[in-house]
Amino acid sequence: MKCLFVYNPKSGKGKILKHIEYITKTLFSIFKDVLVYPSQAKGDIENQIMSNCSDIDAVVVAGGDGSISEAVNGILHCKKKIYLGILPFGTVNDVAHSLNIPCNYKKALKVIEKQNLFKHDIIKAGDHYGIYVLGGGLFTETSYNTSQRTKKKLGKIAYVLHGLKKFFKTPQKNIVFILNDGTEIENPSFFLFVNSKSVAGQKIDKGARLNDGVGSLVIIKNKKNKVGLTDLIKIIKLFLFGIDKFKGKTIYKQTTSNFKISCENDFNYNLDGECLTAKSIDVEIVKEGINIFI
Numbered sequence: 001m002k003c004l005f006v007y008n009p010k011s012g013k014g015k016i017l018k019h020i021e022y023i024t025k026t027l028f029s030i031f032k033d034v035l036v037y038p039s040q041a042k043g044d045i046e047n048q049i050m051s052n053c054s055d056i057d058a059v060v061v062a063g064g065d066g067s068i069s070e071a072v073n074g075i076l077h078c079k080k081k082i083y084l085g086i087l088p089f090g091t092v093n094d095v096a097h098s099l100n101i102p103c104n105y106k107k108a109l110k111v112i113e114k115q116n117l118f119k120h121d122i123i124k125a126g127d128h129y130g131i132y133v134l135g136g137g138l139f140t141e142t143s144y145n146t147s148q149r150t151k152k153k154l155g156k157i158a159y160v161l162h163g164l165k166k167f168f169k170t171p172q173k174n175i176v177f178i179l180n181d182g183t184e185i186e187n188p189s190f191f192l193f194v195n196s197k198s199v200a201g202q203k204i205d206k207g208a209r210l211n212d213g214v215g216s217l218v219i220i221k222n223k224k225n226k227v228g229l230t231d232l233i234k235i236i237k238l239f240l241f242g243i244d245k246f247k248g249k250t251i252y253k254q255t256t257s258n259f260k261i262s263c264e265n266d267f268n269y270n271l272d273g274e275c276l277t278a279k280s281i282d283v284e285i286v287k288e289g290i291n292i293f294i
Contacts, residue, residue: 001057003031003085006045006071008063009038011089016062019105023087026109027060039067049074049082058083060112062105064090069131069272072290076122076129085112085293095132098197098210099294112293119211122289123195123271126281130272131290132196134283136175136261137189137220174264177219180256189222189231193259193283194243202239213287216243217259219252258284 005027009017027034035056037048045067049059059082061071068086075082088096088103095101099118102108123130177185192199195215197208205216220234238246243253261269262280269276 001031002033002035002055003027003058003060004035004037004049004052004056005060005062006037006039006048006067007061007087008045008067008089011063011067016089023062023105023109027112030109030113031058039063039070043070045070046074046077050077053078053080053082056082058085060085060087062087062089064088065092065094065132066090066273068095069129069274072122072131072272073129075290076286081291083115083117083291083293087112092198092201094196094198094201098132098208099292101294115293117291118294119288120290120292121195121211121213121215122286123193123215123283124286124289125269125271125276125283126278128271128274128276129286129289130195132194132272133199134193134269134271136191136267136269175267176262178260178262179217179254180258181254183252185219185221185252187222188219190220190235192218192238194218195285200239203242204239205243207244211288213285214255214257215285217252217254217256218243218246221250221252257287258282 005024007016007020024034024036035052039045039048045061049071059071059075061067061084067090071084075084086096086099086101087105087108088101089105093103096103101111120131123134125134175187177188177191179185193215194205194208195210197203197205208216218238220231222231234248234251246253260280260282266277266279269278269281
């Protein structure tokens with residue numbers, strides 16, 4: 001089996017660089033051949049995987065959730081079976097926590113060595129893929145606008161502080177959710193589609209199975225199209241207490257495999273921490289779309 005090892009040199013506050021020699025040596029003991037590539041810029045991991053599609057059987061990615069998402073996109077766009085191994089080196093590591101992959105890199109390497117596979121569902125949004133979360137509205141700029149320097153210094157709290165700065169921003173107008181049961185919801189102040197037990201370091205959906213063909217959709221309705229303190233309180237409750245206990249007259253919840261979002265103008269949404277823009281997207285779960293070593 002031939003492996004591509006890709007890593008983000010900035011992950012783990014740069015500490016990953018101290019361990020590259022050990023990681024590479026261990027991977028050579030696991031796989032027949034190993035290609036090593038450090039990412040230089042955003043998109044490098046995905047592009048490197050796609051460039052080596054025909055030559056590799058497995059990808060091992062060392063980095064945070066963003067690096068993992070890039071690897072997922074690269075593998076899915078290859079359109080062939082490529083196994084994924086994860087070495088968590090990020091600030092939050094939601095994907096690893098949801099899969100019980102150790103954040104200790106030596107223990108994570110032992111997981112890869114055993115080569116036990118889990119067929120993980122994938123979120124498909126238009127031509128893009130995500131492994132754990134899609135969101136929009138309040139706070140969804142936080143993960144991709146929070147500076148790397150701030151995250152290094154403050155860790156998870158950096159997301160909260162940046163999110164508070166963005167709180168008093170009027171939600172984007174003319175967005176319509178078209179759900180698979182025919183329900184339409186206009187101009188939500190916040191929405192989240194979760195295929196993970198953990199989001200932003202919080203156990204938001206403890207009962208998520210990750211391979212059952214559905215995700216958990218949560219929408220906070222906003223009839224007045226005006227941000228209020230109640231919206232902030234609701235979002236805090238969602239992350240503190242989880243989806244199961246999240247209830248209210250203006251809250252819509254559903255487990256679903258697909259839905260559509262449309263807008264008169266381009267709108268922003270967040271897929272695994274990456275800011276994307278569209279006028280309309282069809283969102284669906286690709287059941288057991290990727291094989292991960294766990």
